[in-house]
Amino acid sequence: xxxxxxxxxxxxxxxxxxxxxxxxxxxxxxxxxxxxxxxxxxxxxxxxxxxxxxxxxxxxxxxxxxxxxxxxxxxxxxxxxxxxxxxxxxxxxxxxxxxxxxxxxxxxxxxxxxxxxxxxxxxxxxxxxxxxxxxxxxxxxxxxxxxxxxxxxxxxxxxxxxxxxxxxxxxxxxxxxxxxxxxxxxxxxxxxxxxxxxxxxxxxxxxxxxxxxxxxxxxxxxxxxxxxxxxxxxxxxxxxxxxxxxxxxxxxxxxxxxxxxxxxxxxxxxxxxxxxxxxxxxxxxxxxxxxxxxxxxxxxxxxxxxxxxxxxxxxxxxxxxxxxxxxxxxxxxxxxxxxxxxxxxxxxxxxxxxx
Amino acid sequence: xxxxxxxxxxxxxxxxxxxxxxxxxxxxxxxxxxxxxxxxxxxxxxxxxxxxxxxxxxxxxxxxxxxxxxxxxxxxxxxxxxxxxxxxxxxxxxxxxxxxxxxxxxxxxxxxxxxxxxxxxxxxxxxxxxxxxxxxxxxxxxxxxxxxxxxxxxxxxxxxxxxxxxxxxxxxxxxxxxxxxxxxxxxxxxxxxxxxxxxxxxxxxxxxxxxxxxxxxxxxxxxxxxxxxxxxxxxxxxxxxxxxxxxxxxxxxxxxxxxxxxxxxxxxxxxxxxxxxxxxxxxxxxxxxxxxxxxxxxxxxxxxxxxxxxxxxxxxxxxxxxxxxxxxxxxxxxxxxxxxxxxxxxxxxxxxxxx
Numbered sequence: 001x002x003x004x005x006x007x008x009x010x011x012x013x014x015x016x017x018x019x020x021x022x023x024x025x026x027x028x029x030x031x032x033x034x035x036x037x038x039x040x041x042x043x044x045x046x047x048x049x050x051x052x053x054x055x056x057x058x059x060x061x062x063x064x065x066x067x068x069x070x071x072x073x074x075x076x077x078x079x080x081x082x083x084x085x086x087x088x089x090x091x092x093x094x095x096x097x098x099x100x101x102x103x104x105x106x107x108x109x110x111x112x113x114x115x116x117x118x119x120x121x122x123x124x125x126x127x128x129x130x131x132x133x134x135x136x137x138x139x140x141x142x143x144x145x146x147x148x149x150x151x152x153x154x155x156x157x158x159x160x161x162x163x164x165x166x167x168x169x170x171x172x173x174x175x176x177x178x179x180x181x182x183x184x185x186x187x188x189x190x191x192x193x194x195x196x197x198x199x200x201x202x203x204x205x206x207x208x209x210x211x212x213x214x215x216x217x218x219x220x221x222x223x224x225x226x227x228x229x230x231x232x233x234x235x236x237x238x239x240x241x242x243x244x245x246x247x248x249x250x251x252x253x254x255x256x257x258x259x260x261x262x263x264x265x266x267x268x269x270x271x272x273x274x275x276x277x278x279x280x281x282x283x284x285x286x287x288x289x290x291x292x293x294x295x296x297x298x299x300x301x302x303x304x305x306x307x308x309x310x311x312x313x314x315x316x317x318x319x320x321x322x323x324x325x326x327x328x329x330x331x332x333x334x335x336x337x338x339x340x341x342x343x344x345x346x347x348x349x350x351x352x353x354x355x
Numbered sequence: 356x357x358x359x360x361x362x363x364x365x366x367x368x369x370x371x372x373x374x375x376x377x378x379x380x381x382x383x384x385x386x387x388x389x390x391x392x393x394x395x396x397x398x399x400x401x402x403x404x405x406x407x408x409x410x411x412x413x414x415x416x417x418x419x420x421x422x423x424x425x426x427x428x429x430x431x432x433x434x435x436x437x438x439x440x441x442x443x444x445x446x447x448x449x450x451x452x453x454x455x456x457x458x459x460x461x462x463x464x465x466x467x468x469x470x471x472x473x474x475x476x477x478x479x480x481x482x483x484x485x486x487x488x489x490x491x492x493x494x495x496x497x498x499x500x501x502x503x504x505x506x507x508x509x510x511x512x513x514x515x516x517x518x519x520x521x522x523x524x525x526x527x528x529x530x531x532x533x534x535x536x537x538x539x540x541x542x543x544x545x546x547x548x549x550x551x552x553x554x555x556x557x558x559x560x561x562x563x564x565x566x567x568x569x570x571x572x573x574x575x576x577x578x579x580x581x582x583x584x585x586x587x588x589x590x591x592x593x594x595x596x597x598x599x600x601x602x603x604x605x606x607x608x609x610x611x612x613x614x615x616x617x618x619x620x621x622x623x624x625x626x627x628x629x630x631x632x633x634x635x636x637x638x639x640x641x642x643x644x645x646x647x648x649x650x651x652x653x654x655x656x657x658x659x660x661x662x663x664x665x666x667x668x669x670x671x672x673x674x675x676x677x678x679x680x681x682x683x684x685x686x687x688x689x690x691x692x693x694x695x696x697x698x699x700x701x702x703x704x705x706x707x708x709x710x
Contacts, residue, residue, distance in 0.1 A: 005532075005557050005558060006532035006533075007504075007532060007533050007558050008584070008588075009457075010454060010455065010456045010503060010533060010534070011454065012456050012592055014591050014595040015595070016590075016591045016592075016595045017594055018594075019414075019598040022414065022417055033414055035414060036412045037412070039408065039409035039412055040411055040412060044408060048403075048408050051403065053394065053403050054394035054395070056394075056395055056399070056572070056573040056574050056608070057390055057391045057394055057395060057570035057571065057573065058572055058573050059374075059377065059388055059390060059572045059573060060575070061377070062377055086441065086597060089596075089597040089599070090600070097367060098367050099362065099365060099367075101365045101366065102364075102365040119596070121595070122592065148365060176360075177360075179365070202360050202362075203362050211414070215411070217411070217412060217414045217415075217599075218412065218603035218604075219411050219602045219603065229363070233363075233367075237367055237369055237371075237477065239369075239373075239374075240369040240371045240474070240476070240477040241445075241448050242444040242448055243372055243444060244374075244444070244575055245575070247574045247602065247604070248573035248574065249573075249574065
């Protein structure tokens with residue numbers, strides 16, 4: 001690699017997103033990427049078995065039509081108000097590309113999903129980060145000035161903190177001239193959705209994922225809901241990038257997952273219960289624990305550094321998420337696993353903090 | 356839809372790609388999107404059965420590592436020289452975004468894969484179309500001036516015509532300061548690959564797909580091969596768009612497909628044989644048939660208009676591709692189906708042209 005080829009001058013300048021580690025050892029406990037510890041619904045297993053592999057020789061349905069139809073029915077909205085993609089990352093990325101073509105900066109919090117600044121840079125979108133308050137809550141007034149668009153994760157990550165729908169509505173109302181994206185990746189675990197507002201505000205796009213509450217991170221399924229003109233614009237841009245993004249298997253398994261509301265509620269219920277128990281235990285062990293509306297906990301120990309706990313846990317093959325980043329350097333983000341996994345985790349934490 | 360919302364001013368301006376029809380009726384013969392008429396390898400069926408659906412709750416492998424590893428072994432190159440994505444459309448789209456950031460126009464033929472101008476527009480890349488010669492062959496000298504990059508489909512679509520590797524090498528050599536993308540989607544059906552040249556020229560990117568010769572259009576699998584600095588740049592941009600694009604099922608089934616060279620060769624062999632037979636029959640029926648190195652035929656009847664034949668075939672539930680576009684308005688692109696399908700097709704054509 002001595003010489004630098006001339007074509008490097010034409011490369012897009014990016015700072016890639018860094019996802020959580022994907023350790024390969026077998027006996028690990030993985031609490032670092034907010035995956036669901038439970039398998040998908042038995043109806044997903046059935047759908048997998050019933051897939052016609054010989055039909056994989058044909059292109060998938062255009063616009064993932066059957067999944068979109070099922071999502072529309074599930075949320076009781078029109079098919080023209082739903083857009084499906086390869087995880088909420090694909091849906092959000094496509095939304096940035098579609099809606100944020102202003103010279104004015106888009107706005108989002110300084111501590112939030114770290115893909116937002118990455119997409120902004122990749123698509124050369126000016127952006128401005130609005131600092132969360134000291135307690136990591138969003139100050140609604142920060143989002144009332146002129147801007148090129150707004151994106152808010154609600155509940156927020158990695159803080160786990162949710163906002164009231166009324167607060168989000170204030171932001172939407174203050175920004176009728178731009179698109180406001182509400183990233184509800186974690187909303188099923190106790191957040192307040194603004195989905196009903198899509199019929200009131202044509203500038204609101206609500207984004208969801210099957211990766212968390214539906215145990216389907218491996219199949220990459222996400223979607224957006226909003227005014228049909230927003231969805232049409234998204235589809236036009238998507239059709240300018242790749243005609244077929246979701247594959248036949250993900251379309252089918254995603255639709256099957258929506259057929260099993262009982263399993264979905266039980267799955268979410270278990271995680272919420274475990275979250276509350278583990279949160280309580282961590283408080284007893286000297287942690288400050290943010291009130292979570294997600295499938296993870298955002299915690300800071302009063303005496304022992306987050307980095308130390310992170311590294312000691314890793315030695316014990318327990319992976320949590322540590323962000324070496326201003327303001328949150330002394331926090332850990334801990335995905336809620338099964339009761340059993342969290343028992344092992346708590347035991348390990350006790351060994352680390354009670355020495 | 357009376358009032359136009361203010362946020363529409365910030366929308367990205369695009370002219371979406373229009374894919375071939377996906378008719379839903381049951382008894383149709385679909386020869387319009389260059390899908391493979393045969394099922395994937397039995398090893399793909401096995402891999403599907405063996406997939407661990409409970410593990411779909413976890414994110415897929417980063418960078419589709421096991422598929423990349425298998426592709427590198429298959430082509431006897433380094434893993435650092437392979438990039439995998441959601442069909443070659445995803446790989447090509449990402450390549451446009453990554454490599455074509457010059458003020459100078461990129462170059463491609465006037466008649467070629469119609470997604471090239473769509474991506475250029477979506478990513479605001481200046482471009483210039485170089486007219487094919489009268490016989491639809493590429494004039495290599497057209498690609499020797501200053502430019503921001505070159506993309507050539509070889510064999511070309513929808514013309515079905517291939518170029519010699521020596522001609523492609525001339526283009527690569529004349530453009531060492533920019534990236535030259537050779538889209539080899541159809542190369543397995545008789546084209547000449549330039550893959551061996553990736554070790555000679557660091558500005559060459561070769562793109563392939565599993566959608567045609569591997570009967571996996573429904574699973575969306577494509578890949579690129581080139582100098583490791585090209586691949587690194589592609590990965591950086593991909594990691595700035597979506598950490599996980601290929602899902603767990605597509606990674607696994609793609610790898611399984613590569614394990615069955617015998618099936619692959621037989622599948623391709625059958626299509627090439629059928630193509631030659633059908634081509635011969637069409638000549639007898641008064642068609643001009645371009646010499647095809649692909650899984651489709653590009654034909655024009657000496658007396659009857661392409662549009663008429665297209666519409667009459669459609670009435671008989673036989674779908675071929677018609678492009679209402681300058682220079683090729685009197686041509687049809689016909690995907691090579693099974694022998695049986697092509698028998699029915701030829702019978703229908705006879706009824707139309709021998710009246």
